[in-house]
Amino acid sequence: MPRVARNDPYVLAMNALHVGARPEELPCRTAEYEEIYKAVTGLLEDGSGGCIYISGVPGTGKTATVHNIARKLQQLAKSDEFEPFTYVEINGLKIPEPVAAYSLLWEAVSGHDAKKHGHSRISAKEALKRLTKHFDTAAGEDDPPWCAGLLRVVLMDELDQLMTAKQDVVYNFFNWPTLPGSRLIVIAVANTHDMPERVMSGKVRSRLGMQRINFKPYHWEQLREIVEARLKSAVPRSGKTVEILSKDSILFAARKVASVSGDARRVLDICRYVCTSPLGIYD
Template sequence: MHILHVAARPEALPCRDEEYQRVMRAVEELLEEGSGGCVYISGVPGTGKTATVHAVVRELKRMAEQNETNPFTYVEINGLRLPEPSAAYGLLWEAVSGHDAAEEGHLKISAKESLKNLTRHFGGGKRMGPGGHACVVLMDELDQLMTSKQDVVYNFFNWPTLVNSKLVVLAVANTMDLPERVMSRRVRSRLGMIRINFQPYTTPQLEMIVRSRLEAMKEGLKGDLQDVISPDGIKFAAMKVSSISGDARRVLDICRRTVELVQPMKRTARTEDVRDVIKVMQNSPTAAYLRDLSFHERLLLAALLKCMKREGIEEIKWADVQHQHYLYLGVLAGNGDSTRNPTIGELAYVLDSLLASRAILMEDGAIASRKPDGERRVLLNLEQSEVERVLGEVGGQAWKNALSVS
């Protein structure tokens, strides 16, 4: 069950050899030339984009240590983990200026000051990272950095084009057309960015991903081991997922839940067990409840999920959720949805409705009651993956991109 969990990180990444080689070749060439550039990596969630980039960076670090390629500074910027898109400037400035955030903590300068420093750095002078090295930046969940002005994404696409920048940006996003929406034609033609699109996984590929994890687990164990799930069961799960999304995380989740279901019986999970799990996941009371929610109730849950992913904790201040709700409003409102900012009081009514159904829990007790409302913490009381999946299905592609689900 552990090896089938989506959070497990296997050594090998099956079915992405071609994409791995393309990313590796592109970045290695830029490092050897000592020039800047942008590699734009797109594809729906769960198709191995970030895992492939991580594998490439690991190999390039090893090569740099062996003097097989030029040394580089590496920084990872995840759009889901930033309080505001402009916070990306501070992380990039720390990297190019040689500040060790892991040892000394983050620099205490504003996003505006960081942008000014970066503009000066790339606009003149030596334009390179510490020790004269190139700087490789992984910009993950790029869709999350979109703003009305789109200035953050624009700058990160534009800086690598400047002479001697030595800035290599690996931009990972869920949508293929994001550069077209951000950049003018004149700038796009100057970018010459390398584009690599990850197609959804096919049925045989999804089968291979599950089997490779299980086989890797068996290698460390002794004796004649019983299969935890039958080959036909894996194939059935893979067929179902490939017909809808091709999301590897989805097929792993289905197989893990199936193994969990039959584990007390100490037998191999069969196709009918997989079918039962898929049926429960699709028709659960939670899914029915979520589909019946109002727009602002769904938006509030999406805002809470975003805060949880960004901060890496489950209990979130109510004020932070409110702020994210307002940020999401313009991005996720569809036809017929009100784009008027609700008042704090109106948002409190939305929260009360979710609290009444116990979809969300709020910190309670004597100590909590003495806190200002905005300081009290709220907690999702539903299964996170289920909420993400259903909100994505109901809301459409914009919601899927925001929630990073297929």
């Protein structure tokens, strides 16, 4: 019988273990969080822009960490503790072709509200023309007032998918932050730490700068901690806690996944599956 009650500890646990859940705290990623946070705010204090390169194998919390930082900075901006900024996410796997990234960035730069009005119909070619003009005129001096001097933070996720034969899209996104007064911060996320040396031309690599952060695969203690923290957050309103997964089941899943990949997505999926299973892992 499906478990539907909102107070059902099994349903709560399954929701908490879902890979789509967005926990506010990411255990075992505090150091990486701090490092990226410092890098972003440092670039901001410099008053210009810059790139941060993040790498790590799948499921190591790269996207989740950047999302949490963006959320935190947006909250701070709302309460006037941080400068307001436009945040845009460009995911190489979610756009039809790499050049579509230009249209998304132009929307952010021009203040187009895609949530309200849908995506603008400007072609990628036109968007590139406008972006080039915007960033080439120092501090956007030719821009209308709503466009000039604002801070923009761009997450370029799944960077591998944005590489073209000419590497022009990635080159432009890494080059614009280096222009005076651009106030553009690019956070590039990829799966391999040596992608700049292996794939990028010297011209592209030189724009990337020195800020690189690598996310190592999780080891089993970390995977166990991640699962336990998620289960801990799933307390029913009654306050009554039930052991949804035994310590041994979690340990077993964590060790298995760590020996293969260290992918948090995998361990969460396995534990969630065991929660759904009426039999449990050892039955």
